[in-house]
Amino acid sequence: MTKAKKSQKAPAVLQIKGEMTIYRALELKQMMMTALAEVEDLEVNLADVTELDTAGIQILMLAKRQAQASQRQLRLTAHSPAVLEAFEILNLAAYFGDPLVIS
Secondary structure: OEEEEOOOOOOEEEEEEEEEOHHHHHHHHHHHHHHHHHOOEEEEEEEEEEEEOHHHHHHHHHHHHHHHHOOOEEEEEOOOHHHHHHHHHHOOHHHHOOOOOOO
């Protein structure tokens, strides 16, 4: 996983790698909340997420709610096959509102 990168014109990018599961929930929550607190516009790149369980989804939902509450921008991008599958099973695409690209 890579820390959020800031640029004046582009959004900060948080790259998440590996599992987004209960085993990493605390680490992922802290990382997401810290990134959201530091920037106004955050893009979370999910291309390298290999597994997503309900704990990972809860963290993404928490981040979305936190961004809305603090009037910040949060976008999920480059959804991996694991993320696409979980979003499809749980019908979450509309909740997050980000375009999903199916390869």
